[in-house]
Amino acid sequence: MAVTAAARLRLRLGVAVQILLVLALVAGTNALVARNPVPGLRGDWTEDSRHTLHPDTAALLEGVKDPVELVLFHTPLAGRHPDREAFDAEVFVKTDLLLREAGYRSRRITTETIHPATNPDRAQAALARTGLEDSAMGGNFLLVHARGRNIQIGFSQLGSLDPATGQIRYHGEDVLYKAVAEVTRREVRMVTFLEGHGELDPTEADDGLALATLLNREAYRIGRVDLARGQTIPPETSVLVVARPLQELGREAIAALDDYHRRGGNLLLLIGARTPAANLRHYLETQFKLALRDEHEMLHDPKGTLPRYPEWIVAERNFNADHPITRPLARAEQKLTVVLPRVRPLTLTAPGVCTSLLASNPGSWPDRYRPGYYARQLEEDEKVPGYELQGFPMAVAVDPRLPSQRLSGDQAGRVVLFCSGEFASSQFVNTFPANGALLVNAVHWLSGKDAGERIAPVAIRQVRLAMTDPDRRLLFWAVVVLPAAVMLLLGVLVFWLRRG
Amino acid sequence: MRNVLTLVVREMGAYFRSPIGYSVPILFWVLAGLRFYLDLEWTQGDVEAALAQLMGGVHFWLLTFLIVPALTMRLLAEERRSGTLEMLLTAPVEDWEVVAGKFLGAWLFYAFLWVPLPLYLAAVIFLGGSPDLGAVAANFLGVLLVGALFLAVGLFCSSLTSNQIIAALMCAVGLLVVSFLPEVARLFPRILWIQIAGDQLSFFHHFDEFRSGVVDGRPVVYILTLIGLALFLTARSLEARKWR
Numbered sequence: 001m002a003v004t005a006a007a008r009l010r011l012r013l014g015v016a017v018q019i020l021l022v023l024a025l026v027a028g029t030n031a032l033v034a035r036n037p038v039p040g041l042r043g044d045w046t047e048d049s050r051h052t053l054h055p056d057t058a059a060l061l062e063g064v065k066d067p068v069e070l071v072l073f074h075t076p077l078a079g080r081h082p083d084r085e086a087f088d089a090e091v092f093v094k095t096d097l098l099l100r101e102a103g104y105r106s107r108r109i110t111t112e113t114i115h116p117a118t119n120p121d122r123a124q125a126a127l128a129r130t131g132l133e134d135s136a137m138g139g140n141f142l143l144v145h146a147r148g149r150n151i152q153i154g155f156s157q158l159g160s161l162d163p164a165t166g167q168i169r170y171h172g173e174d175v176l177y178k179a180v181a182e183v184t185r186r187e188v189r190m191v192t193f194l195e196g197h198g199e200l201d202p203t204e205a206d207d208g209l210a211l212a213t214l215l216n217r218e219a220y221r222i223g224r225v226d227l228a229r230g231q232t233i234p235p236e237t238s239v240l241v242v243a244r245p246l247q248e249l250g251r252e253a254i255a256a257l258d259d260y261h262r263r264g265g266n267l268l269l270l271i272g273a274r275t276p277a278a279n280l281r282h283y284l285e286t287q288f289k290l291a292l293r294d295e296h297e298m299l300h301d302p303k304g305t306l307p308r309y310p311e312w313i314v315a316e317r318n319f320n321a322d323h324p325i326t327r328p329l330a331r332a333e334q335k336l337t338v339v340l341p342r343v344r345p346l347t348l349t350a351p352g353v354c355t356s357l358l359a360s361n362p363g364s365w366p367d368r369y370r371p372g373y374y375a376r377q378l379e380e381d382e383k384v385p386g387y388e389l390q391g392f393p394m395a396v397a398v399d400p401r402l403p404s405q406r407l408s409g410d411q412a413g414r415v416v417l418f419c420s421g422e423f424a425s426s427q428f429v430n431t432f433p434a435n436g437a438l439l440v441n442a443v444h445w446l447s448g449k450d451a452g453e454r455i456a457p458v459a460i461r462q463v464r465l466a467m468t469d470p471d472r473r474l475l476f477w478a479v480v481v482l483p484a485a486v487m488l489l490l491g492v493l494v495f496w497l498r499r500g
Numbered sequence: 501m502r503n504v505l506t507l508v509v510r511e512m513g514a515y516f517r518s519p520i521g522y523s524v525p526i527l528f529w530v531l532a533g534l535r536f537y538l539d540l541e542w543t544q545g546d547v548e549a550a551l552a553q554l555m556g557g558v559h560f561w562l563l564t565f566l567i568v569p570a571l572t573m574r575l576l577a578e579e580r581r582s583g584t585l586e587m588l589l590t591a592p593v594e595d596w597e598v599v600a601g602k603f604l605g606a607w608l609f610y611a612f613l614w615v616p617l618p619l620y621l622a623a624v625i626f627l628g629g630s631p632d633l634g635a636v637a638a639n640f641l642g643v644l645l646v647g648a649l650f651l652a653v654g655l656f657c658s659s660l661t662s663n664q665i666i667a668a669l670m671c672a673v674g675l676l677v678v679s680f681l682p683e684v685a686r687l688f689p690r691i692l693w694i695q696i697a698g699d700q701l702s703f704f705h706h707f708d709e710f711r712s713g714v715v716d717g718r719p720v721v722y723i724l725t726l727i728g729l730a731l732f733l734t735a736r737s738l739e740a741r742k743w744r
Contacts, residue, residue: 015736022732026725033721034700041717045634051714097712104716112695121689129692465545465629475540478623480533483616484526491522498517 035107042104047461053101054455057177061105064184068106069145070099070176071126072113075138087168088140091159094170095142102176133213142172144179149188149219151179160331167462174455182449188221189238189447196226197253198246200270200425208243210426214436215443227253233260238447241268244421248276254283261287266413266446272421273342288398288415289350318359325397325416325441326357329434336434340420346393354396357416358438394419395438397445416442503593507601508608511575515609520574524567528613535559536620547629554620555639556711564650565675571609572654573668575602576738580662585738595735603648603655603731610647614640635713642710645723646703650675652730659737678726679704 044051053061074092076085096113103111116123116137123137130145132152142153158172182189193202193212200208202222212222225231225240233240233256240260242249249257261267271277277292284290321330329336338358348354398415422428429436443449467475515521532554539550539557554560579585588598617640624631657670682705685698699705706719 026729043715045638046713047632125690483529487525
């Protein structure tokens with residue numbers, strides 16, 4: 001039967017309408033399902049439920065009131081060491097899956113994975129949207145953004161290498177939990193910098209700006225207080241930073257610090273060799289049994305026997321692995337170097353009152369350099385016992401929750417003291433990433449942000465075959481030869497039968 | 501439904517009466533088996549990694565992109581060239597039954613390619629390994645779904661021409677288009693929802709989840725609706741012959 005032109009046109013229009021309707025149905029169905037994740041439609045089929053979120057994480061994510069953006073930046077093959085590349089690749093895969101689980105929990109959570117190298121425009125757009133600086137482009141990190149706040153989490157914070165097994169221990173869920181909780185908090189934690197005594201200025205590029213930038217990345221608000229001008233420490237201050245004052249702190253200032261501390265305030269003290277510290281020394285000695293020593297010249301190297309930077313003290317391995325501030329450095333998958341210039345030596349005069357966080361590494365220098373630490377022959381009573389083997393403490397922490405460290409009273413806050421001021425300056429923080437990590441960890445601990453590991457990593461069952469040569473032969477025959485041979489025989493048989 | 505079953509049996513029979521029914525599985529099994537064996541060697545017996553490579557590694561995608569056009573190129577193109585399509589369409593079967601029968605036949609044959617998988621698992625268990633069977637099941641579900649989607653696209657391409665070679669080429673191009681459709685989102689880097697929609701359209705993105713042992717309803721719906729769309733277009737393509 002011939003089809004007329006008009007009928008053909010009607011048929012074509014009908015088919016076109018049908019196709020459009022089906023396309024709309026497909027798009028609508030997918031949009032509906034994507035925007036309204038139905039509980040129960042997502043299942044973790046793995047035996048160890050490795051992708052299932054901890055109930056606390058699930059509750060937190062399901063309960064977020066503000067829009068939260070989780071953006072994962074990953075630049076593979078960035079010319080790094082192959083081990084580092086493999087580490088980053090594994091952390092990326094795990095974090096990508098973690099974000100998908102997180103995105104499934106709430107419509108308010110938006111997740112994105114961006115490869116800046118292959119899609120720079122998208123990366124730029126994400127940076128512009130979240131207010132992150134362009135210098136972040138090349139890095140591998142997870143950005144948690146909400147309420148105009150950012151927390152930037154490096155891959156080395158998401159996973160660590162277990163030296164015992166050589167496997168990556170992934171603690172991304174714990175880190176994500178804390179970051180989301182932090183950016184969605186009603187109040188922002190505030191870090192207040194003391195000023196008026198020549199301290200590091202958090203607004204000056206070559207002074208304390210790098211530290212302030214790091215703290216901003218962790219969603220801290222920066223404040224300043226000048227006690228000499230009669231200002232009082234803002235009550236919302238989580239941590240008060242005394243960063244390398246170049247003038248003596250007066251008795252009133254010390255009294256204000258002491259009062260703040262006794263009422264639960266947390267102190268971060270960066271006191272190096274350049275700080276005149278007569279009043280501080282007395283305060284630290286009476287409150288924390290810490291002897292701040294004056295003989296910093298012992299660390300100079302007028303004979304030039306130390307390599308390159310005579311006034312720099314390096315800590316590479318002597319991190320306290322039991323303390324939350326230094327534990328991440330001690331367990332990092334690569335060796336981290338903290339460099340502290342112009343150090344003022346400390347002595348802990350009463351054991352147990354302070355916890356040493358890191359110590360110098362005299363043992364890490366070649367023998368010929370060791371004498372270079374001493375510009376003059378030390379008197380016997382000046383020598384620190386065991387110094388040649390253990391180094392001396394360069395940072396200490398005081399936690400009044402420990403009975404032995406409750407000298408200032410039950411309500412007192414935490415204290416961290418670094419015996420170098422310049423190590424927190426932009427020059428050192430930008431050059432040595434571990435310096436910045438150490439400082440940020442200290443602020444986290446002081447502000448109570450890092451309350452230990454809340455979400456433990458899922459114990460993943462490792463399935464590895466230990467094959468002998470006969471096992472290998474058996475496997476080869478079973479998986480390579482046998483199926484193909486059976487099929488070949490079957491084919492020959494069928495064709496032989498069909499020929500007949 | 502009976503018509504569909506009859507067509508499925510006819511299709512399966514057609515595969516196993518032709519050399520393709522034997523050469524494709526032999527090629528696939530040798531390459532997949534060799535890859536699985538070598539991956540176990542290279543990873544010092546990491547069963548999880550070897551299985552993930554087997555069902556989602558680069559070679560898996562290469563083989564899929566090669567095998568799907570080979571399986572689908574003859575489905576309708578050959579019928580059209582030999583004139584049997586006219587007989588089929590004038591028989592008391594609906595267009596959609598023809599399409600469903602052809603599709604299911606090809607899909608069963610594709611699933612047949614994975615018959616050695618239990619043998620691989622049995623060999624690993626026999627040698628002392630204990631693979632995560634839940635994760636393997638999720639991964640296999642992803643393999644079957646993606647295979648079904650590719651076959652539906654190939655079937656549609658086969659319905660457009662009577663030349664098998666052209667059908668195979670169209671299928672390969674069609675698969676590439678479907679695979680890289682989300683890349684269109686790159687044209688709008690500053691519009692977040694387009695970027696996220698682009699991610700959602702990428703079945704490589706979704707396949708990663710199946711591969712890691714997670715089964716999400718969204719990719720399942722996405723793939724099933726795309727399969728439905730491709731089969732619908734195939735049926736309309738067959739119908740168009742009647743009024744051209």
